Amino acid sequence: METLNGGAELRAFLRGLPGVDRVGAEERAARLATRSIKTTAKAAAIDLAISMVDLTTLEGADTPGKVRALCAKAARPDPGDPGVPRVAAVCVYSDLVDVAVRALAGTGIGVASVATAFPSGRAPLEAKLVDVRAAVSAGAAEIDMVIDRGAFLAGDVEKVFDEITAVKEACGAAHLKVILETGELVTLDNVRRASWLAMRAGADFIKTSTGKVSPAATLPVTLVMLEAVRDYRAAAGRQVGVKPAGGIRTTKDAIRYLVLVNETAGPDWLAPEFFRLGASSLLNDLLMQRRKLETGVYSGPDYFTVD
Numbered sequence: 001m002e003t004l005n006g007g008a009e010l011r012a013f014l015r016g017l018p019g020v021d022r023v024g025a026e027e028r029a030a031r032l033a034t035r036s037i038k039t040t041a042k043a044a045a046i047d048l049a050i051s052m053v054d055l056t057t058l059e060g061a062d063t064p065g066k067v068r069a070l071c072a073k074a075a076r077p078d079p080g081d082p083g084v085p086r087v088a089a090v091c092v093y094s095d096l097v098d099v100a101v102r103a104l105a106g107t108g109i110g111v112a113s114v115a116t117a118f119p120s121g122r123a124p125l126e127a128k129l130v131d132v133r134a135a136v137s138a139g140a141a142e143i144d145m146v147i148d149r150g151a152f153l154a155g156d157v158e159k160v161f162d163e164i165t166a167v168k169e170a171c172g173a174a175h176l177k178v179i180l181e182t183g184e185l186v187t188l189d190n191v192r193r194a195s196w197l198a199m200r201a202g203a204d205f206i207k208t209s210t211g212k213v214s215p216a217a218t219l220p221v222t223l224v225m226l227e228a229v230r231d232y233r234a235a236a237g238r239q240v241g242v243k244p245a246g247g248i249r250t251t252k253d254a255i256r257y258l259v260l261v262n263e264t265a266g267p268d269w270l271a272p273e274f275f276r277l278g279a280s281s282l283l284n285d286l287l288m289q290r291r292k293l294e295t296g297v298y299s300g301p302d303y304f305t306v307d
């Protein structure tokens, strides 16, 4: 985490980042998406993807009962097969963190909480910090904050930087994921700038989307973010994780992301410590495909509990 001296250096730095070749990024992401992963490699990829899922529920209608059911699924995704790995984390609103923490006690699964006026990011900083502190004191191990896209797009990068550093401080030992909401950032150049801004301000992870804005996670956006974490590690010596989130629903999608990680940032990122898939309804497809590989037949969506 850096301190800002007036922001002039930060502005110059962000302006000086090379522009993204949009056509090149889209073409490379599309080419990698055609890679075929089969049999043993596919089985390993599915288990890796399961271990990277941030199993998420972020609905206004969420209840303690729904969160408890989600936690049971997180700990034992397929009750008929104890060999299935557990997911990385369960992601909920801050008022449901205590329910998730109790339900996951002893499982080793962390609770992640969205915070900072999710999903809009529009509230006074003090209100955002109250939200973060409440989630942390209820036991959240990870905080998924949203940046103020309005401030970023208006050019007030110091405000965004200062909010991230303040939230990072309020996190204490909890890990900070910074949601860029890339669907609102308009250009891939902005995605690259916001990625560097968040990393320099202390993000432990950079995350694409809230899941509430379309487009949410895409392969070209994630490619640009993976390049940013790779280049940031080379420059600053710190490895930041990446979390695409929103609209990732199929095993095919998940495996495409894993190929992209391997080919862009490299195998050091192929672990839940550095790569997550934020998703509310991906897990069942991973479980169905896993069972299909093992038994040769599809079990059908009704076989697994709703995620």
Ligand SMILES: O=C[C@H](O)COP(=O)(O)O
Pocket (backbone or CB within 6 Å): 056, 058, 091, 209, 210, 211, 212, 216, 245, 246, 247, 248, 278, 279, 280, 281, 282
């Ligand atoms: O952070 C995760 C997203 O909110 C989940 O989005 P999704 O419901 O499209 O999977």
